[in-house]
Amino acid sequence: MGMFQRERQVFANAEPLDDSYEPEDIRERDKELKKYQRALQPIIDNRPTSNIFLYGKTGTGKTVATKFMLSHLENDAAEYDDIDFSTVWVRCENLTSSYQVAIALVNELRENQGGDRISTTGYSQQRVFDILYEELNALGGTVVIVLDEIDNIGHSDDILYGLPRARSNGYVDDVRPVIVGISNDFQFRDNLSPKVKDTLAEKEILFPPYDANQLRSILEPRADKAFHDGVLNRDVVPLCAAFAAQDSGSARQAIRLLREAGELAQSADSNTITEEHVRDAQDELEKNQLYEGMQELTTQGHAVLCALAYYQSLNKVPVRSRDLYEQYVKICDRLDADSVSERRVRDHLSDMNMLGLITVYEQNEGLAAGRYHEYELDIPLQAVLEVLLSTTRFEELANIIQSTADNHHQSGISRY
DNA sequence: AATCCACAGGAACGGCGGGCTC
DNA sequence: GAGCCCGCCGTTCCTGTGGATT
Incomplete structure (x- = not known):
């Protein structure tokens, strides 16, 4: 009998369950689509068009609604021969600055024309913006620039300042850029720098869960x-x-x-x-x-996680940050690795909290002991140890923690 | 109401690695 | 190869925080 055999099929066609699937109609978002349509209408009317920002958590239909609206817009614009209209789409998933977004935009624009891509580092920011304006100028007309997951750029928001003003600043003359920003973070707008906030005329559409x-x-x-x-x-x-x-x-x-x-x-x-x-x-x-x-954590992150796993194995959780830090330093010594400052460890802990790996409890005992955090694992200790065991550097330590955990498990059982 | 503890977390800065242009 | 530029990871310095205590 072979290793592979035809399985009984439950799937008739798995495509509708794929992330990239585009349904022909969009459900449960009538209100939002209506608003979206009104925001894009000026393009058909050849009127100045506001930038549009969509806010909502992941999986609330922002991207799919945008694809839907733009493909309709493209079809319907073809009916009128005085509309010069094109779109560029960039996913900012791994782009953490305006600089990188600008490069991604240039590469996307060049891709469409079969031009050469430019490298993702090395140029000065101004240089990249200049190249971007050149490409936009070459395209001409109304260009809808979709910046998906734009909140990844954080505070580095130069591109949201530069693009809408490219025309009035004379960097481009024959182009009307319209930015469609898609953000998973409701607070993204609040965190923009004041100069961007003031100049970024926009329509906002909220996509609730x-x-x-x-x-x-x-x-x-x-x-x-x-x-x-x-x-x-x-x-x-x-x-x-x-x-x-x-x-x-x-x-x-x-x-x-x-x-x-x-x-x-x-x-x-x-x-x-x-x-x-x-x-x-x-x-x-x-x-x-x-x-x-867990896999994506750095060595330092793993060391912090390892310290917490140690306390977890002793059932001495939640543990306050200063004790945890002490243990962390010991672990680094033992690994012959450098240890980082308490401040930095707090950052690692906060990252792990974001990932849902650990739980933070805020404590406040006033004058007696002040305000501090306590931590414990939010996932089974075994899961952490499994990852540490597969990381050569931590293998030995993970084994030790494993055995102390086993001992405590025994005594833990006898207690009940 | 004012004070105070013991940290939390923001801001500014720096060195390093890597890739650009000229 | 010099002289840039950026992102990443880290440091130092510092202000903010909120409940028990005065």
Whole structure:
């Protein structure tokens, strides 16, 4: 018998469950789409168009709505021969500054024309902006510039100052740039520098998280297409919707959950997808996300995590930061690694809190002991140790912690 | 109401690695 | 190769915070 055999298929067509799938109609976002349409209307009317900013958490339909609106806009603009209109789309997922966004824009524009890409470092910022203006000028007309996940640029917002003013500053003459900014962070606008805030005339559209009913309505047509008839138990889609609504209100999460459940069912050679598969899928996805988060930490981050794992193994949690720091320094000594300042360790801890790896408790005992934080792992100790064990440098330490954890587990059992 | 503890976390800065132009 | 530029990771210095205590 071979290693690979054809599995029983629950999927008829997995595409509707893919991240890149574009549904032909968008559900549960009528109000937002209407607002969006009004904001883009001036392009068809050849009137000056405001910049548009979409705010909402991941998976609330911002990107998909934008693709939808722009493709309609493109089609409808073709009806009028006096409209010169084009779009550029940049995902700022890994771009942490205006500089990098400008380079990504240049490369995207050149891609469309078959030109050479430019390197992501080396040029001065002004130089990159000049190149960008050149490319825009060459394009001409109204250019809709979509900056997806723009909140990644943080405080480095020069590009939001430069682009809208490129025309009045005389850098470009034949182009009308319209910025469509998509942000996962509601506070992004507040954190912009004052000069940008003042000059960035814009329309804002908010995309609230979906509730369970809306998620169900989004999932149903996709599920119909994705799976063979009769494969889905009746409660599967509602359960996916409920899980996702409870956690994030994200359609992406709900869809991934449904797909993962399908894949689990398929690899178990089951001919139906059950609630149980959904629960397993939920666990699986959560686990993956945490592992990825831990893997991406630096050596310093791992050392901090290791110190916390040590306290966790002794059941001496939550632990206040000064004790944790002390242990962290010992670990670094033992590893023959440099240790960093307390301030820096606080940053690492705050990062890990963002990733959902640890829990922070704020303590305040006033005059007696002041204000401080206490920390504990938010994930099973075993998961942390598994990652540390696979990191050569931490292998030995992880083994030691493992055995102290085992001992404490014994005595912990006898206590109850 | 004012004070005070013990940190939290913002701001500014610096050195290093890597890649650019000329 | 000199002279730039940027991002990343770290440091130092400092102001902010909020409940128990006075």
